[in-house]
Amino acid sequence: xxxxxxxxxxxxxxxxxxxxxxxxxxxxxxxxxxxxxxxxxxxxxxxxxxxxxxxxxxxxxxxxxxxxxxxxxxxxxxxxxxxxxxxxxxxxxxxxxxxxxxxxxxxxxxxxxxxxxxxxxxxxxxxxxxxxxxxxxxxxxxxxxxxxxxxxxxxxxxxxxxxxxxxxxxxxxxxxxxxxxxxxxxxxxxxxxxxxxxxxxxxxxxxxxxxxxxxxxxxxxxxxxxxxxxxxxxxxxxxxxxxxxxxxxxxxxxxxxxxxxxxxxxxxxxxxxxxxxxxxxxxxxxxxxxxxxxxx
Amino acid sequence: xxxxxxxxxxxxxxxxxxxxxxxxxxxxxxxxxxxxxxxxxxxxxxxxxxxxxxxxxxxxxxxxxxxxxxxxxxxxxxxxxxxxxxxxxxxxxxxxxxxxxxxxxxxxxxxxxxxxxxxxxxxxxxxxxxxxxxxxxxxxxxxxxxxxxxxxxxxxxxxxxxxxxxxxxxxxxxxxxxxxxxxxxxxxxxxxxxxxxxxxxxxxxxxxxxxxxxxxxxxxxxxxxxxxxxxxxxxxxxxxxxxxxxxxxxxxxxxxxxxxxxxxxxxxxxxxxxxxxxxxxxxxxxxxxxxxx
Numbered sequence: 191x192x193x194x195x196x197x198x199x200x201x202x203x204x205x206x207x208x209x210x211x212x213x214x215x216x217x218x219x220x221x222x223x224x225x226x227x228x229x230x231x232x233x234x235x236x237x238x239x240x241x242x243x244x245x246x247x248x249x250x251x252x253x254x255x256x257x258x259x260x261x262x263x264x265x266x267x268x269x270x271x272x273x274x275x276x277x278x279x280x281x282x283x284x285x286x287x288x289x290x291x292x293x294x295x296x297x298x299x300x301x302x303x304x305x306x307x308x309x310x311x312x313x314x315x316x317x318x319x320x321x322x323x324x325x326x327x328x329x330x331x332x333x334x335x336x337x338x339x340x341x342x343x344x345x346x347x348x349x350x351x352x353x354x355x356x357x358x359x360x361x362x363x364x365x366x367x368x369x370x371x372x373x374x375x376x377x378x379x380x381x382x383x384x385x386x387x388x389x390x391x392x393x394x395x396x397x398x399x400x401x402x403x404x405x406x407x408x409x410x411x412x413x414x415x416x417x418x419x420x421x422x423x424x425x426x427x428x429x430x431x432x433x434x435x436x437x438x439x440x441x442x443x444x445x446x447x448x449x450x451x452x453x454x455x456x457x458x459x460x461x462x463x464x465x466x467x468x469x470x471x472x473x474x475x476x477x478x479x480x481x482x483x484x485x486x
Numbered sequence: 487x488x489x490x491x492x493x494x495x496x497x498x499x500x501x502x503x504x505x506x507x508x509x510x511x512x513x514x515x516x517x518x519x520x521x522x523x524x525x526x527x528x529x530x531x532x533x534x535x536x537x538x539x540x541x542x543x544x545x546x547x548x549x550x551x552x553x554x555x556x557x558x559x560x561x562x563x564x565x566x567x568x569x570x571x572x573x574x575x576x577x578x579x580x581x582x583x584x585x586x587x588x589x590x591x592x593x594x595x596x597x598x599x600x601x602x603x604x605x606x607x608x609x610x611x612x613x614x615x616x617x618x619x620x621x622x623x624x625x626x627x628x629x630x631x632x633x634x635x636x637x638x639x640x641x642x643x644x645x646x647x648x649x650x651x652x653x654x655x656x657x658x659x660x661x662x663x664x665x666x667x668x669x670x671x672x673x674x675x676x677x678x679x680x681x682x683x684x685x686x687x688x689x690x691x692x693x694x695x696x697x698x699x700x701x702x703x704x705x706x707x708x709x710x711x712x713x714x715x716x717x718x719x720x721x722x723x724x725x726x727x728x729x730x731x732x733x734x735x736x737x738x739x740x741x742x743x744x745x746x747x748x749x750x751x752x753x754x755x756x757x758x759x760x761x762x763x764x765x766x767x768x769x770x771x772x773x774x775x776x777x778x779x
Contacts, residue, residue: 273769275580285758409591452598455599459595459599469581469584470568
């Protein structure tokens, strides 16, 4: 029982760490305010789930999710990325909500509020009893790939341009770079990566419904990034560990202790407080960005 | 649905949005960031009026008054506890936006903890009038009239009073305002008080027109942002025009959706469409300055 609980927590940590890294690419390194992270997470989950219900394999579902998320990311990025940062924040937050309404209202397609049940789990028959263990490995292999990919990006010439855009966009433009193009590219990459974690999420739970994709998911990922240390990929993974241990922990705890506050409320209140306190007193997070000045 | 009824509903919706959007836009104008916790200020106001109206059994008018004062005070409190410190730390508007999300989460879930996730209603009489084949409730008449009255008061405040002029001065050029002897921090307090207070009254309107839930403010914050951007960020008159435009767009849009047998659950998508169109066609909004984009 305890082992299952630990493995479950590990899966959640891994899935959210991928989301946090994808947000870090967009915000930590490029300063794009994506307040609609959940939209791309949900796109991955729904694409993967719907396709695998029709017999597609896990890999095919994941790939299709990445593609659709990339297209949606492009669609959101085009009208907003050339504008001020706050417009992107408002548009992405709205986009996430509209997409959730789509999953909720198009019952013929997504089964609406009842959600999708019985999503096939990859290689279930092979691993059977040790399935949780297998899934942990699957999630962490994916996480390592995403981490290495993100590190590769931010340390490449492309990544240096991203950081330069973040620090002084006009200066980068003065060097003749099309900053908008760079921003669109990283937004697409971030959206695809979020989709990957969505696929892992859907196949892990074998059930998804629109109420799993409220904006609180986005802000929980933001909290991971802010407390972990934006623009530091290891930092945001640490942030994902902390927030998830805490989120899962309160779920676990409520079976044993009577809390004076409804645990689901307490969880969100404390996430909000953590976000505010870190912004106020430790804006660089737990682990600072290497060799650069503080950013937030 | 009859045309008259659609027009009445549109004006009511516009009247609910207008105060909320004015509150949002003046904070936006002076402090230069999108305050997402405005959603929860709306909700907070609605529940403060609930205490006065239902728990204390007084008329909703006093509830709205309490909502204005208490939500205004809460606006000031969020500034003192969070935003002022961020300003002192030299944090940028991006940190303030993220912090406003954090404040929103804390407020919303605290409201849910206190009053529960289920919907509750004000204790109000619902007399209905018939005009030109449409119907309007007494409450909706009050909503329209009080909104117009407050818009007029704000108009005079911004144009005729020292406070209003100082507010405009601080938003246009804080250094110059300070040099001419304006106490910037004091003006900011007023901005938060009025911005929050208007959100609170808007929340009471929305609560009286529909019902109270902890997500009350969140449900309409996207529309409020659409109004602010359509009107031009920081534009008082732009927000007024845009609020009624959005009221009409949403009500007529929903009616068209149901004619096309598309779920009316897509109502928020109408504000989103307007938002996107404005950003593509004219990002500075109707009355905004060009450089705003």
